[in-house]
Amino acid sequence: MSMEPTARKTGACLCGAVRYEIVGPLRRVVYCHCEQCRKTSGHFVAATACAKEHLQITDAAGLRWYRSSEMAQRGFCSTCGSSLFWQPEQGDYVAIMAGAIDAPTGLTSREHIYVDDASDYYTLTDALPQFAGDHAELWGEGDV
Ligand SMILES: [Zn+2]
Numbered sequence: 001m002s003m004e005p006t007a008r009k010t011g012a013c014l015c016g017a018v019r020y021e022i023v024g025p026l027r028r029v030v031y032c033h034c035e036q037c038r039k040t041s042g043h044f045v046a047a048t049a050c051a052k053e054h055l056q057i058t059d060a061a062g063l064r065w066y067r068s069s070e071m072a073q074r075g076f077c078s079t080c081g082s083s084l085f086w087q088p089e090q091g092d093y094v095a096i097m098a099g100a101i102d103a104p105t106g107l108t109s110r111e112h113i114y115v116d117d118a119s120d121y122y123t124l125t126d127a128l129p130q131f132a133g134d135h136a137e138l139w140g141e142g143d144v
């Protein structure tokens with residue numbers, strides 16, 4: 001699997017009531033155009049991911065979880081509303097909204113998923129691979 005170089009990263013919500021550190025390798029950024037991601041972000045989600053044990057919440061004062069589907073819950077700041085995490089029930093990883101990680105992140109982007117659910121007001125013009133639905137290898141072996 002193609003992973004970004006291991007380095008300590010920090011991130012936070014808009015108001016600072018949620019802060020975290022990532023102490024392991026990160027997945028390249030995946031753009032998700034599904035309806036849930038559109039609703040929660042206001043556009044589409046751009047998320048990296050790391051192993052659960054590599055995400056350390058250093059300030060959880062504002063952190064709340066919303067069960068957005070049978071398969072996952074979403075972490076957000078209850079004070080400022082920042083969308084921060086997507087945590088699947090199955091699997092040992094957590095997706096992290098890339099925009100909340102302090103720049104420079106050193107990340108690059110990998111692909112678009114759920115492009116069939118994208119809204120009609122934008123067009124994808126980059127050269128990244130596009131998948132109609134979920135991508136089987138969101139985490140684990142066989143990164144594209
Ligand atoms: Zn906040």
Ligand SMILES: [Zn+2]
Nearest residue numbers: 032033034037
């Ligand atoms: Zn999505």
